[in-house]
Amino acid sequence: MKHITVLFALTLTAGSLAGCTTEVRSGTPAEGRPIASSSTSTAALPPEEALLAAVHATEATAYSFTIKQGSKSGSGRIDPAAKSAAASLGGTVEQVTVSVAYTVIAPELWVKADFGKELNKLWGMPGNTWMLIDRTKASSTATLPVDEAGAPQLGVTDLFKHGLAEVERTDATHFTGTVDMTAADSVLAPSADVVKQAGAKARAVPFTAVVDGRGHLTAFTVNGASIDPELALALAFADFGAVPPVTRPADAITAPAAVYKLFD
Template sequence: MTTRRLTVSGLALVTALSFGVAGCNDNGTGTAAPSGAAGTAATSAAADPRQELAAAATKLGSDTVKVKMSMAGGLNGSGAMDPAAKKAQMAMNVSAGAQSIKMDIVMLDKDLYLKITGMPNMSNKWMHVDASKVKAGSSLDVMPGGDPAGASKMINSVVDVQRDGEHRFKGTLDLTKAQSANAAALSALGDKAKAVPFTATVDGQGRLTDLTVQMSTLQPGVGDLKTSYSDFGAPVSVNKPPAGQTTEAPSELLNLFNA
C-alpha cells in the first residue's frame, strides 16, 4: 500500500511540475498556445472550451504569478515565477507513510539549482544543473521553450472538456499523454491513468486560477491534487544559492530525472 501510495504521490509531483512551474518559457511572451495563438483563441473560445482552457493556461506565461499546490497526505508546495525575467522557485514535499522527501527548485535563466532532503545518500547542498542538459519533458524542464505554463502539455493530456458554469470547466486527462509522464508510475497504475477527472477555473481576465486533478481515482485516500495561481503582477524575488552551499549535480541524478 505504501509503495503504491508513493507511486501516486510521485506521479502527482510530475503532474504538478508539468502544469505548475512550467510557466517560465524562453521568451516570456505567452504567444505559443497550441492550435493557435492566445489572441486567436479569444475568438474561438465561445465555440471550443478546449481552446479557452488552453488560452487561460497560456496567459500564465505573460505575467508574474504565485503557485500553491496540495494533495492530502501526499504532496504540498508553493512558489512563484517571473516568465519575463526567466526565473522561478518552488518548494515541495512528497510523502507516503513514514517516507517524506522535500524538494526545492530555483531556476535562473539557464541555471537550475536543486536541493533534495530526505533521500538517502543525497548531498545536503544545492545541486547545480545546466538547464541545457535537461531533457525536454523532464520533471526539471521548468522553462520549456514555446510552452508557457505547460499549456500544450495540458491540452495534449485532455481527453474531453466541457464548461461547468461561468468561468469553470470539467473533463478528464490522460496522464500517459503528458510529455513529462513517469512511465514506471503509469505502468503500475494501468488504464486508470488514462481517464483522470479534473476541474478548472479561470478569472474574469481569462487566466487559469485553479486546477484540481482527482488523483483519488488512481488510489483511494490519496486526495485530489489542487493547484492555484494568484498574485498576478506581484514582484517575484528569486535568489541564487550561496556558492559555498552549492555543488554540481551528479550525472546519475540528472539521468534519473531525464528518464
C-alpha cells in the first residue's frame, strides 16, 4: 500500500507546482528576488541567473500548468494573489490506476481521490468525491499542499534552486543544461527506487527550457527517458495573469477519518 500513499502525497505536493504564498500580481519581486519583465532585461545575465529570474517571475502571477512525468500526467491553475489553486494528477502505478485532485482557497483545502473500487473500499474512502480536509487532523503536515496559513505551498522551484548545472543559452529564449533529479523532495523528485537504479546518472539529466518575451518560464523538459521513463519530465506554463478564479467544489463532504491515514 505504500506506493498508493506516496503517489497521493506526491500529487498533493504537485499542487505546489505553481502554488505560492506571495500576494503579488503586478510584477513586484517576491521576497526580494529579481523578476524579469522582458527578454531584454535578462539578456545581460549569465544563463543560470537568467533562467532562475524567469522561474521567479513565474511565481509572481496567476497561471495555468500541465505536467507529464513518467506514467503520471496532470494540470491545474494557480492564483497566488487569491491564495488559491486547483490541480489534478493521475497515472498507473504497479497496474493500479490512481487519480488525485485538490482545490485550495486559503485557508480551506479539498481533496478528491480515486484508487479504484477495491482500494477505495480497503481505505474506507469514497471514490471520486470532493472532501473537505481538516488540516489539524493531518499527522504529517509535510504531505499537505499548503503552508501553515493554508495558502498553496510551492514545490516546483526546489528543483531549479538546487539542481541546475551547466546552464547555457542557445538563443534569447532557449536554455539547455543538466538538472539533479535527486535535489528536490517535491512532486518533481523521482522515487527512491528510480534514483537507486539510475545511480549517478540521476544527478545530471539533460534539460531544455523556454522563456517568453515577458520573462516567464513557459516550458521545462527533462530528457531522462533513456535513463529511466520516470526521469522524463515535461512542464508547460501558460495564461499568465489570465486564469479563471478557483471555486469551491460543489457537493463536497467532510473527509472521513480514514482519509487522514494517507497523511501519515
